[in-house]
Amino acid sequence: MTVLRAGELSKIYEGTISTRALDNVSFALEDGEFVGIMGPSGSGKTSLLNVLATIDEPTTGTVTIRGRNPHELGSEEMALFRRRELGFIFQHFNLLDTLTVEENIVLPLTLDGAPVARMKQSALELARRLGIEDVLGKYPREISGGQMQRTAIARAMIHRPSLVLADEPTGNLDSKASRDVMEAFTMMNVEEGTAILMVTHDAFAASFCHRVIFIKDGRFYNEIYRGENRQAFFQKIIDMMSLLGGDTDHLSQVRL
Numbered sequence: 131m132t133v134l135r136a137g138e139l140s141k142i143y144e145g146t147i148s149t150r151a152l153d154n155v156s157f158a159l160e161d162g163e164f165v166g167i168m169g170p171s172g173s174g175k176t177s178l179l180n181v182l183a184t185i186d187e188p189t190t191g192t193v194t195i196r197g198r199n200p201h202e203l204g205s206e207e208m209a210l211f212r213r214r215e216l217g218f219i220f221q222h223f224n225l226l227d228t229l230t231v232e233e234n235i236v237l238p239l240t241l242d243g244a245p246v247a248r249m250k251q252s253a254l255e256l257a258r259r260l261g262i263e264d265v266l267g268k269y270p271r272e273i274s275g276g277q278m279q280r281t282a283i284a285r286a287m288i289h290r291p292s293l294v295l296a297d298e299p300t301g302n303l304d305s306k307a308s309r310d311v312m313e314a315f316t317m318m319n320v321e322e323g324t325a326i327l328m329v330t331h332d333a334f335a336a337s338f339c340h341r342v343i344f345i346k347d348g349r350f351y352n353e354i355y356r357g358e359n360r361q362a363f364f365q366k367i368i369d370m371m372s373l374l375g376g377d378t379d380h381l382s383q384v385r386l
């Protein structure tokens with residue numbers, strides 16, 4: 131079944147000079163797929179993610195998530211839809227500083243009024259699987275970036291959303307923490323069957339995806355599939371990034 135469909139999406143920002151950030155972008159994500167979006171700086175990746183995440187409206191075109199167009203929902207329905215169907219993971223983790231790791235993880239369930247014992251049990255199970263059970267009682271400022279991002283992953287997973295949208299999830303992490311975080315994404319994808327769409331500049335992170343879609347100047351440019359070998363895929367991604375041009379400072383050092 132199709133989890134997410136982007137149908138001929140265009141986004142124009144009006145201003146003194148109007149900018150066409152997205153130009154007729156179409157693609158679909160099937161159940162359980164893990165897909166990366168890459169492209170040079172300014173190619174429209176964030177605009178695309180914001181439209182898909184219902185944070186922003188497309189100028190034209192449609193977004194369909196599990197057969198429904200969230201942009202057609204009223205604000206209350208939209209809030210519920212986002213909370214139930216979607217998980218979000220950001221570059222800056224977006225954890226609440228005044229809550230412990232455990233409280234951050236169960237936050238979506240708290241909003242739904244779930245029983246405390248069940249929430250604690252779910253948080254513990256997820257924390258074990260993500261290797262963060264030792265820090266459940268700590269505050270975000272007391273843990274590492276990799277642990278913060280795994281906390282954010284646990285929080286996104288606790289609702290068992292059908293789709294997780296991630297924006298540069300390894301953007302603030304060193305290579306060891308990036309690997310842990312990408313392994314956590316893979317666990318969520320394989321064990322829970324969660325479909326993931328991840329925007330990234332990081333070829334290492336992208337090499338964990340099944341497929342990477344490249345965009346340039348707001349348009350679909352190409353897509354490549356992983357196959358069996360992640361190292362070979364990493365090289366193909368690097369080659370495609372050099373072909374695309376644009377900023378290459380984001381090219382991650384080789385860390386297979």
Ligand SMILES: Nc1ncnc2c1ncn2[C@@H]1O[C@H](COP(=O)(O)OP(=O)(O)OP(=O)(O)O)[C@@H](O)[C@H]1O
Nearest residue numbers: 143149150151169170171172173174175176177178
């Ligand atoms: N709110 C806005 N108002 C006007 N123009 C915008 C706005 N947001 C983005 N743009 C423009 O739209 C284009 C696409 O930007 P976008 O942020 O989607 O690209 P990106 O691929 O995510 O870039 P980066 O990799 O640098 O984050 C750029 O030309 C940008 O300047």
